[in-house]
Amino acid sequence: MPPNESRVAEARAALAAVTDPELDQSVVELGFIADVGVAGSCVAVAFRLPTFWCSAGFAWIMAEDMRAALLGLAWVEEADVRLVDHFAAGRINAGVAAGRGFRSAFGDEAAGDLAALRETFRRKAFLGRMAALIEALRADGMSDAAIVSLTLGDLAKAPVAAVFVARYRELRVVYGGPAGEGDAAFRKPDGAAIPAGTLGAWLRDVRMTRRSAEANGEMCRVLLKGRYDGLVRGERSPAG
Amino acid sequence: MFVTPDGKKVFVVDGHTHLWDAREANRRNRYGLTFIEVFWNSHNGLTPEGQRWPWDRFQYYGVENAAKDLFVDGYVDRAIMMPTYLYEFYNQGFNTVEQCSALKAYRPDNVILAGRIDPREGEAGLDRLEADHARWGFRSVKMYTAEWRGESKGYSLKEEHVGRYLEKCRALGIDIIHIHKGPTIHPLNSDAFDVRDVDDVATAFPDLKFVIDHCGIPRIDDFCWIANQEPNVYGGLSVVHGFIHMRPKYFASMMADLLFFVGEDRLLFGSDYGIHSPKWLVEDLMAFEFDDATAQEAGTGLTLDVKAKILGLNAARLYGIDVPAECYRAPPVAMRHAAE
Structure with a gap:
């Protein structure tokens, strides 16, 4: 396997250990990872969620955990985790990349951190x-x-x-x-x-x-599939 | 009404219906599109093949289609309409009482309009509730906690004006409060779907009845605990019911928990129309059976009594709707025990 491909595989394996905190299921199994790219010691990950409206807090936690998991790999010096198609994507991506707290990224819209x-x-x-x-x-x-x-x-x-x-x-x-x-x-x-x-x-x-989380996970899969698997829709959203 | 193969007539109250307009001309911004897209993906993912709508119809189906889907094809005797305003996303609103009243005008005997309150609107909102009530005469109101309003991205039942609004409802004789938890609530760091604030208002207003739409999904576990403790809390089954055809295993497990913790007398059918249509939901439920393990988990099978209560008798009791004499009856569990 060429070195780049094996690094992509390693990055995917690291991401597989990250869970959606609400569902306690792997973000990889849920289909949230849209793309993984490696250039030397830099990893770029794009991830997506079942709706434009999914919780900003959970999205932030996943972005933070993905970044930490990638930086935990010995060869990774830079990890760029990017949420796409989401109402708070800009603030989440910038905040997590800068290692800021949720509170500072969202100001008055957040009453505190995510602990x-x-x-x-x-x-x-x-x-x-x-x-x-x-x-x-x-x-x-x-x-x-x-x-x-x-x-x-x-x-x-x-x-x-x-x-x-x-x-x-x-x-x-x-x-x-x-x-x-x-x-x-x-x-x-x-x-x-x-x-x-x-x-x-x-x-x-x-x-x-447990059953509540499982049913929620199933709903997330249904919505994600509808959103990204190209069911006929009269138009594309600006986000999609 | 739905008639069983052996001739029993089951009265049907659809406790959660809409008449929305999500057409491009009515969309204020991209949020209007992303909002209806979530509904559309749920519609496509969970509706049986052959019964899915074209995208154009889904954006706007209008009065005549709604009347046919609900009352002609869908077995529905009464439809309760749940308003969702969303003026921040839609120019004329998404699904206002005014919009819903067109169906009421078309089928006055079959439609029940719920009002709408938003505790962030202060005195003006209280006045508007009074004016709306004078015009339409509500038995119930709906609160949609995820609605944006200016800088606010949603509200919780713990906010200070909620009590004043509920007192106003009580004074007007509106004693049924539908609560719908949605995402993006303020503050963003908390769990937007948290239903535990329902506990507080249910305790503070024991004479009001609180119907929690979607049984609190995705917090159905917390909802079960609260409803188990609070006798004036009911579960609206829309979304739960939507799983029945494409994801029957999950439908069965959620129903087992709801029947065990909330009980067969406080669960209300709701199609979430136009996300789903009552025709297939009613047909599927009438044909659905629990296996032995699920029935044991639920503390009951999905008997005709349970189905008839869920589909109409519970809502009829709650709303004071007369059930025709020809229809199948099943007494509440407490009364049944008392009679034994």
């Missing part, structure tokens, strides 16, 4: 990833008593795909209290234990969080 928004959806992602993991264990026949007594170390041997475990552990460090190998695998976000007898009811509640 609270990130936190709300990271917590939902934690619940969603936990629900998915527990459901997989249950589907494999593991009892609720066995599930709640698993340690984080035990998860390595659990009959579930390693990628689910890795994604869960990434956020288990943030939520649920101590996260050493010998600590309980499954805890509520505040660190409270989940008794085996209540696992089913608790799961019934948090499953909804």
